[in-house]
Amino acid sequence: MSKKTLTLMSKDKQLFNIEEHLAVQSVTIRNMVKEDGASSVIPLPRVDSETLALVIEYLNRQQAPEEDEDYVKKFVDERGEIPTLLELAQAALDLDIKKLMDAACMKVADLIKDFTLEEVREALRIENDRTPEEEKAIRDEFQWAF
């Protein structure tokens, strides 16, 4: 059987080749291949090239199935920055690669678990959108926090 290659295109129009039998670990790609053979370029409009390179690296891994759990954990551990992990999680969601998505989500969860409120907001660039009155109402609701 000859190894068929697919081409994926990131949102910044970079092209990545990957062998089809590896690419179909992504359920999204598998379905595309089933439908129309996916002979042309597969566009991934929400995935930037850096993230796609990571996804390709993951799909190309040569791990024995029994080592896979450890591998994916280590893979996300090594990319411990929250923005990278969130991009990765979103790409894995779009491509439907469940193991990778869950591992990336778990890693983000582990990181923000130990953060203070302000640190979470800062790390994820989230504005506190509550008025001081609303803040107070929440504090009253959660009295145990003090």
Added chain:
Amino acid sequence: MPSTSKSKRQKPKEQQQEIQPTTNWLELPSDLMANILFRVGGFDILENVEKVCTAWQKICKDPSMWRVICIDYPDIRLIEKNLAMCKRAVDRSQGQLIDITIGDFGIDGDDELLLYIANRSSQLRRLKIKTGDTLLCKNWTEALKKFPLLEELTLYYYDISKEVVETVGSEAIAGNPQAGALPLSTPELVPKTFETRGVSSTA
């Protein structure tokens, strides 16, 4: 690495902008955000995470976030607070709770909590209790009657004997009129149904 927050803050401006210039993480699909927040765990959600912003609070108030609850490390000095949090978590599930792991809230706390869960969680399938005192709970029989769908009862106990396991098993049988239909009911299933884990001095 937890250093993300602090080290990044110190970096010069231009470097900081390089990292993620425009992304607003609140625009992530809410399923993905829910996946992350769920993994943070009930304790930290109630304590911290859901206060981050209104969008997160909305996600954290969805009953589907609370079908599986694990609050199993209460700080012994803060039993009251942890008990309140655990009840709050059960409230949040709005009756959809299917799997709960709870820690050692002391004999009165366990008793109270077990009944609290029982009165609100008829869908419960898995109950895991990490404690030494649970077996003495007055309310076992009454509580177990209220979990008609219970499939798995796991007791994490330091030093538990087969006899004690069987006693709980027979209480469950006695307390449940539909015992015939439940896995808890058949004696040969008892060892399978009642798992015991943890550090055991006798096993």
